[in-house]
Amino acid sequence: MATNPFEMDDLLGVYALDAVDDDERRAVEEYLATSPRARAEVQQHREVATMLAWSGMDAPDGLWDKIAGSLEGSESAPESVLGRVLPMRSSRRRSWGRTAGSWALATAAAALIAFVAVRVASNNSDASMSAPIERAVAAAFANPKSVQAQMTSVNESSLKVRAVVDPEGNGYLLADSLPRLDPSRTYQLWGQIDGELISLGILGSDPKTAGFSVHGKVTLLAITDEAGGGVISSTQPVVVKGVPS
Amino acid sequence: MVVAIGRYNQSALGEAYRRHAGAVFGLAKRLLGDHAQAEEIVQEVFLRLWNEPDRFDPDRGSLRSFLLSHSHGRAVDSLRSNTARRRREDREAHLTADAGYDVDREVWDLTLASQVRDALADLQEGERVAIELAYFGGLTYREVAQQLGEAEGTVKSRIRVGLKRLRTNLQASGVTLGDQ
Structure with a gap:
C-alpha cells in the first residue's frame, strides 16, 4: 500500500472515482486530512466526473413524494385547518363576462363547463399563517410536479401574488401584497381550465394566505375586485394575473 | 440553497431535487442497472442532504458534485456487495457483448x-x-x-x-x- 506522499498523490484520481479498495480509501482519507492541496485535487477530479455523469434524464415519477413523505416533520396538506371557509353562494361554477376593458372571458352555460372550483379557504389579516398551513404551502412549492404562478398587475408592479397548485389540485395563494379592500368588497380568484375561465372562489377583503382546490389543468390565474359575496360573471378589470408553469 | 435546507426548508430541498435528481438517478441506474436500487440511492442521497446539510461544504465544490459523488460512492458500495456483484457481472457480459x-x-x-x-x-x-x-x-x-x-x-x-x-x-x- 502507498505510504509516502508521492504514492498517495498517485491514488487521488482513482480515489475520486471510488476505484480504490477499503484499505486504500482509509489511507487516502487520512492523507487528505493533512493536505489541502490533495483535497483540492480530489475535488477537481470529482467535478470532472460530474460532467461525465450528466445524464439529462428525469428522476422517476413519484420519487419526490417518497422523499418528501420521509422528511422529518412533514405533513400532508391540512385541509381541515386552513381557516374559515368563505361561503360561496352555490357550488355552481362562475364564469367571467367578456368586456372590452378586460381579457376575454367566456360565459358558456354552466352545465357545459367542466367542474372545477370547489372552495377557497382563507387566512385573513387578523391571523398569521399557522404552522400546518405553512408546511402545506412549503410542501406544495417544493413539489417539483406542482405548477406555480407569479401573478402581477399590469399597472402596479408592486402587486405580486404567488400561487401554487400541487398535483392533487390543492392550491395556495400568497396574497400579502394585495391592498385591503373596503369590507363591502372582496377579491375573487379565477382560473382558466380547459379554455374556460371560472371562479375558483372568493378571497375576502384582505386575504393573506388562501387555499383553494381545482380539478383540471390551470392555464391562467387571475384576481378581480368584486362586490361582497362575489359574482358569477365579472366585468371588473383584472387586479393581478399570472400563467402557471 | 443548502443554507435553506439546513434550516429545514423543504422547498429548498425540492429545488435541489428538481435540479439534480435526474442526474443522481441516472448515474446510480447506470452503475447498478437496477431501477429500484437506483431509486433507493436517490432517496438516501437527498435525505442525507436534508438530515446532514453541514456535510456539504460549498467551498469544496458544487452541490451537484457533492450529490453525484455520494450517489456514485453508494452505488459502488452496493455493486461490490456479493449479491450485487453477480448482477453486475451479468450486466457487464451484456454490455461487452452489446x-x-x-x-x-x-x-x-x-x-x-x-x-x-x-x-x-x-x-x-x-x-x-x-x-x-x-x-x-x-x-x-x-x-x-x-x-x-x-x-x-x-x-x-x-x-x-x-x-x-x-x-x-x-x-x-x-x-x-x-x-x-
Missing part, C-alpha cells in the same frame, strides 16, 4: 453532450477506457488493470492524468466546472 463501455452513448444532455464528447475524444484511448471502466463500471483500479491486462500503476496514472486532461479539455471548450 457495445462495450462506450461513454459517448451515455452522455445525454444536449447542451453538454458535444463538449463532453469532444473532451473525451481528446484523451488517449488508454486513459478514456480506464476512466470509463472505473467510473461507470464501478471497478477498482486493480480490477481495471486486470481487465485490460495492464500494470496497476499504469492504470492509476492513466486515470489521474486522464482526469486532469479532461478537465483542461472541458475548460478549453467553455464548460464551467463546479458551477452546475
Whole structure:
C-alpha cells in the first residue's frame, strides 16, 4: 500500500472515482486530512466526473413524494385547518363576462363547463399563517410536479401574488401584497381550465394566505375586485394575473 | 440553497431535487442497472442532504458534485456487495457483448453532450477506457488493470492524468466546472 506522499498523490484520481479498495480509501482519507492541496485535487477530479455523469434524464415519477413523505416533520396538506371557509353562494361554477376593458372571458352555460372550483379557504389579516398551513404551502412549492404562478398587475408592479397548485389540485395563494379592500368588497380568484375561465372562489377583503382546490389543468390565474359575496360573471378589470408553469 | 435546507426548508430541498435528481438517478441506474436500487440511492442521497446539510461544504465544490459523488460512492458500495456483484457481472457480459463501455452513448444532455464528447475524444484511448471502466463500471483500479491486462500503476496514472486532461479539455471548450 502507498505510504509516502508521492504514492498517495498517485491514488487521488482513482480515489475520486471510488476505484480504490477499503484499505486504500482509509489511507487516502487520512492523507487528505493533512493536505489541502490533495483535497483540492480530489475535488477537481470529482467535478470532472460530474460532467461525465450528466445524464439529462428525469428522476422517476413519484420519487419526490417518497422523499418528501420521509422528511422529518412533514405533513400532508391540512385541509381541515386552513381557516374559515368563505361561503360561496352555490357550488355552481362562475364564469367571467367578456368586456372590452378586460381579457376575454367566456360565459358558456354552466352545465357545459367542466367542474372545477370547489372552495377557497382563507387566512385573513387578523391571523398569521399557522404552522400546518405553512408546511402545506412549503410542501406544495417544493413539489417539483406542482405548477406555480407569479401573478402581477399590469399597472402596479408592486402587486405580486404567488400561487401554487400541487398535483392533487390543492392550491395556495400568497396574497400579502394585495391592498385591503373596503369590507363591502372582496377579491375573487379565477382560473382558466380547459379554455374556460371560472371562479375558483372568493378571497375576502384582505386575504393573506388562501387555499383553494381545482380539478383540471390551470392555464391562467387571475384576481378581480368584486362586490361582497362575489359574482358569477365579472366585468371588473383584472387586479393581478399570472400563467402557471 | 443548502443554507435553506439546513434550516429545514423543504422547498429548498425540492429545488435541489428538481435540479439534480435526474442526474443522481441516472448515474446510480447506470452503475447498478437496477431501477429500484437506483431509486433507493436517490432517496438516501437527498435525505442525507436534508438530515446532514453541514456535510456539504460549498467551498469544496458544487452541490451537484457533492450529490453525484455520494450517489456514485453508494452505488459502488452496493455493486461490490456479493449479491450485487453477480448482477453486475451479468450486466457487464451484456454490455461487452452489446457495445462495450462506450461513454459517448451515455452522455445525454444536449447542451453538454458535444463538449463532453469532444473532451473525451481528446484523451488517449488508454486513459478514456480506464476512466470509463472505473467510473461507470464501478471497478477498482486493480480490477481495471486486470481487465485490460495492464500494470496497476499504469492504470492509476492513466486515470489521474486522464482526469486532469479532461478537465483542461472541458475548460478549453467553455464548460464551467463546479458551477452546475
